[in-house]
Amino acid sequence: MSIDDPELSLLGVAILVAAPLLGWVVGLILLTKALGL
Numbered sequence: 001m002s003i004d005d006p007e008l009s010l011l012g013v014a015i016l017v018a019a020p021l022l023g024w025v026v027g028l029i030l031l032t033k034a035l036g037l
Helices: 006-036
Strands: none
Touching: none
């Protein structure tokens, strides 16, 4: 697989987009649980 592989590029973009969203969701869930105590 080379860097120019379209699927690899798409996967990279998906990870760059999903990582912050996933972190935000996890943080929100932890915050909700912390407030729920």
